[in-house]
Amino acid sequence: MGVWQSYKLRIQRRRWLVRAFRKRRQLSVVVDRTNQIARSDILVFSTFRNENLRLPYFLEYYRNLGVDHFIMVDNESDDGGPEFLSEQPDVTLYRARGSYKRARFGVDWLNWLQRRHGHGHWTLVVDPDELLVYPFCDTRPLRALTDWLDASSIRSFGAMMLDMYPKGRVDEVPYERGTDPLAIAEWFDSGNYTIQRNHIMGNLWIQGGPRARAFFPTDPWRAPALNKVPLVKWNRRYAYVSSTHMLLPRGLNLVYDEWGGEKASGALLHTKFLSSFADKAKEEMQRKEHYANSYEYRAYASDDSPDLWCPWSERYINWRQLEILGLISKGNWA
Amino acid sequence: MTLGVVMLVHDAFDRAEQVARHWVAGGCPVVIHVDLNVEDATCKAFRSRFEDTDRVLFCKRHRCEWGAWGIVAGTQSACELMLDRFAQVRHVYLASGSCMPLRPVEELRSYLAERPRTDFIESATTADVPWTVGGLDHERFTLRFPFSWRRNRRLFDAYVEFQRRIRFRRRIPEGIVPHLGSQWWCLTRQTLSAILQDPDRPTYDRYFRRVWIPDECYFQSLARSYSVNIESRSLTLSKFDFQGKPHIFYDDHLQLLRRSDCFVARKIWPRADHLYATFLGGDGTAMAIAEPNPGRIDRIFSKAVQRRTQGRQGLYMQSRWPNRDWENGITAAPYSVFQGFTELFEDFEPWLASVSGARVHGHLFAPDRVEFEGRSRTFQGALTDSAAMRDHAPQMFLTNLIWNTRGERQAFQFGPISQQSIDWMLAKDSNAQISVISGAWAVPLFLSNRDFADLRKDAAWLQKVESNFLNVLRSPWTKARIRVWSMADFVQNPVEPIQAILQEMTDRSGPPVIETPRMHDLAGFGQFLQNLKNQGMHPYLMGDFPAAPPPLSQTPKPRKPYLVK
Structure with a gap:
């Protein structure tokens, strides 16, 4: 990479940070418990809208992994979710007014909050429907992973999105608040992912899975990106560029090995396809606040309650299964 | 004490x-x-x-x-x-x-x-x-290291380099x-x-x-x-x-x-x-006084290091994306590619599946759809038969397919009608076993019932594509196991080549007696080629087929199935 290129990326990073700084006005604090944050705490950052159904399990799941504090951004929910969160002892709640889309799908808000609260911490940026799985996650807490990453001088940890879906129509089994969504959406696609490399940002662009298969069979290049770098030892100079798919400085996107080896990586189990999905898709269609003019949601909405299951779908068991299938890797963590 | x-x-x-x-x-x-x-x-x-x-x-x-x-x-x-x-x-x-x-x-x-x-x-x-x-x-003992490796890596490296340059050596x-x-x-x-x-x-x-x-x-x-x-x-x-x-x-x-x-x-x-x-x-539960034996731990950790440095062959994923030629094996397991066999034989795929035990697909890279075995809509790993999705990343389609089916040998048909974008990948892959009957694409044309002008156009195109593919296979970078016969040579004696391929596929030394598949009736094929020639299109990949029907004294006997011993 030439000097000019890296200068351009530097300017771009600055631009995102300035933008985040400007968008901070849209944020107002509802409950501030940031004084509880200790120096080595692991923090979760998340934006949500009308996710009351999922929030209890989301908190429970990440508390069990050893997350110490949650910094949540509520984008105009009206389903009681914010009230629920404001009662939680380890949650700092912000409210964001204004367009989700114009805040680049929440990235600007989180960039600002991470800059403010995340400096020097391991930060995990996930949506309420994403559950992080990493090697040994059933026996070792998240802290074991971050300690190991620290010891190995690794600053970022990649975890691709793995779309989970139920067998049968998506709305067949209603999801109950507080229960494990993976009990319903327990299937995934094991081996139909395609990868391209973004030579400017250095990240991999991963597509595929059930969404590409079911909704974009004729124009697969429009299928949603699945690559993510959600876990980063944050520095106030870092900035996410587009969702958590990539960030700057671009060295953080190098979560893969280029010389034949495998780096450690995890997966975000994406439990979007629950019974609440159809309503959500319709609502988002009307709001038009999603990526690429809600193209994705338009594709979903055309099929009211899709059945994503196919005879070759794989039933989720644990991280070891994902490791054997080659979706995640232990790297040299043993 | x-x-x-x-x-x-x-x-x-x-x-x-x-x-x-x-x-x-x-x-x-x-x-x-x-x-x-x-x-x-x-x-x-x-x-x-x-x-x-x-x-x-x-x-x-x-x-x-x-x-x-x-x-x-x-x-x-x-x-x-x-x-x-x-x-x-x-x-x-x-x-x-x-x-x-x-x-x-x-x-x-x-x-x-x-x-x-x-x-x-x-x-x-x-x-x-x-x-x-x-x-x-050894240089640890003969150079000086005043700079911190952790904090001043550049100075450290530069100073080492400098000492090497001036041939500085400390006396031990x-x-x-x-x-x-x-x-x-x-x-x-x-x-x-x-x-x-x-x-x-x-x-x-x-x-x-x-x-x-x-x-x-x-x-x-x-x-x-x-x-x-x-x-x-x-x-x-x-x-x-x-x-x-x-x-x-x-x-x-x-x-x-x-x-x-x-x-x-x-x-x-x-x-x-x-x-x-x-x-x-x-x-303090006393164990037997045993000598330390860290063998198992050794194995686990050396495996981890190997995973980190070499990775799993043929796997492409979020944390393994090798630069070109650093793949350490392009695909995960050996597989077979057949060009010209379905065209020449009737029901070649089921026959091959039964004798080799492999999973035999049709033209995986056919232009309109992916022809999985049994023409199923989806396949292992939830790959689908959508041609658009395959063509979105054709190489990854193949590496995925081979990775997903580890433990079971895959075979598929290829040909000039297929998407050619994987040709170099096939040639460079040491796991590929490629068998080509050159010119066999003419058989379906010969058997079809279409206007000759169209056939002539198609034949010219198919010949061009196949000759291109053969050139790729002949390149010095080729690592695949490759066999090429002209169709004329192959029909003379199809048993031996097929036997050789099967032996390699199944790794068996003494193959059982089996039946070869039935060849399409080629009576009149020579004349068909001659007609193409007469129209100014020169079909050469299939070798030499005499245009005239054989003399009357050698009335063709009804074709018997070949036996392979």
């Missing part, structure tokens, strides 16, 4: 205290060296925890940095204090705060008591070990043969005091002060001069990964550590509560 433990501590003080008390409870005095980088207040608080015992002492503190002299200086101070204050100590064990005794201290003591004059210190000459990371082996002091080995040793009082009280020690210290990573060579080299009986191994189980940092043990390693029979393990994750509770909880 007893064992003394020297502990180097720089963090996780709770655990360090726990371990130190465990040593003391086992009857071993402990001398602790606390890194000078640790804040005074923290250190003081730590010291005050041991006010209740006189078996734990603290020595003069030195600033420890990885790869620098401070660690050795700290060890020296601690050892001097140990030898001075605890006269009954016969062996001194060097450990760190994150080391953990796996077996009862009593067992270690009796093990050492049986070997009163043995020094356990791993030490080997630089020429003999492949451990060193970063390319500095008389009487020292450089040896390397694990930092964690156990020396006898005799050897250790000989090292520490050597009149030449200032010379040696001055020399080693500028050696790279002296903690891995100071005692290791000097012990060679004094010890009467060196066992070149460390009693501490400590595994290093490919970057030279120690592997860490967690709760889920419990059974592994138990069965290792090692005395001490390093490095334990400070929050591995279960491990600490088990091994330091101290019911």
Whole structure:
């Protein structure tokens, strides 16, 4: 990479940070418990809208992994979710007014909050429907992973999105608040992912899975990106560029090995396809606040309650299964 | 007579205290060296925890940095204090705060008591070990290293390079043969005091002060001069990964550590509560006095390093995306590609599936859809038959297919009608077994019922594509196992080639007697080719088919199925 290129990326990073700084006005604090944050705490950052159904399990799941504090951004929910969160002892709640889309799908808000609260911490940026799985996650807490990453001088940890879906129509089994969504959406696609490399940002662009298969069979290049770098030892100079798919400085996107080896990586189990999905898709269609003019949601909405299951779908068991299938890797963590 | 433990501590003080008390409870005095980088207040608080015992002492503190002299200086101070204050100590064990005794201290003591004059210190000459990371082996001893590797990597590298350039070499002091080995040793009082009280020690210290990573060579080299009986191994189980940092043990390693029979393990994750509770909880269940046997742990960690450096062959995923030619094998397993066989034979696919046991697909790269076996809509790994999705990333489609079906051989049809974008990949892949009957694409044209003008156009196009593919296969970069016959040669004697292919596919030496598939009736094919020629299109890939029907005297007998023996 030439000097000019890296200068351009530097300017771009600055631009995102300035933008985040400007968008901070849209944020107002509802409950501030940031004084509880200790120096080595692991923090979760998340934006949500009308996710009351999922929030209890989301908190429970990440508390069990050893997350110490949650910094949540509520984008105009009206389903009681914010009230629920404001009662939680380890949650700092912000409210964001204004367009989700114009805040680049929440990235600007989180960039600002991470800059403010995340400096020097391991930060995990996930949506309420994403559950992080990493090697040994059933026996070792998240802290074991971050300690190991620290010891190995690794600053970022990649975890691709793995779309989970139920067998049968998506709305067949209603999801109950507080229960494990993976009990319903327990299937995934094991081996139909395609990868391209973004030579400017250095990240991999991963597509595929059930969404590409079911909704974009004729124009697969429009299928949603699945690559993510959600876990980063944050520095106030870092900035996410587009969702958590990539960030700057671009060295953080190098979560893969280029010389034949495998780096450690995890997966975000994406439990979007629950019974609440159809309503959500319709609502988002009307709001038009999603990526690429809600193209994705338009594709979903055309099929009211899709059945994503196919005879070759794989039933989720644990991280070891994902490791054997080659979706995640232990790297040299043993 | 007893064992003394020297502990180097720089963090996780709770655990360090726990371990130190465990040593003391086992009857071993402990001398602790606390890194000078640790804040005074923290250190003081730590010291005050041991006010209740006189078996734990603290020595003069030195600033420890990885790869620098401070660690050795700290060890020296601690050892001097140990030898001075605890006269009954016969062996001194060097450990760190994150080391953990796996077996009862009593067992270690009796093990050492049986070997009163043995020094356990791993030490080997630089020429003999492949451990060193970063390319500095002998140069550790002949260059100077004034800059920190951690903080000033560039200066460090530049200064090394500079010294190489001007051919700078330090003189190694008389009487020292450089040896390397694990930092964690156990020396006898005799050897250790000989090292520490050597009149030449200032010379040696001055020399080693500028050696790279002296903690891995100071005692290791000097012990060679004094010890009467060196066992070149460390009693501490400590595994290093490919970057030279120690592997860490967690709760889920419990059974592994138990069965290792090692005395001490390093490095334990400070929050591995279960491990600490088990091994330091101290019911002292005596295991049989066994020799340490870290074989299983070795295997696990060397596998991890291999996974990190070589990865799984043929896997492309979020954390493995090799640059071109660094794939270490393009696909995961051997597979077979057939060009021209379905065109020439009737029902070739089911026949091949039955004789080879492989999964036989149709034209996976057909222009309109993916022809999976049985023409199913989806396949292993939830691949779909959408041509658009396949063509979005055709190479990954194939690598995915082969990866998803590991353990089962795949075979598929290819040809000039297929998408050609994987041609180079096939040619360069040593897992590909490619068999081509060149020119067989003309058979479907011959059998079809279409206007001759269209056929002529198609034939010209198909011939061009196939000849292109054959050129790729003939390139010097080709690694695939390739067989090419012209169609004319092949129909003369189809048995032998098919037998050879099958043998390679199934890895069987003596193939059973089987039936070849039935060939399409080629009567009139020569005339068809002649017609193409007459129209100005020159079909040459299929070889020479005489245009005239065979003379009457040789009336063609009805074709019998061929037998393969």
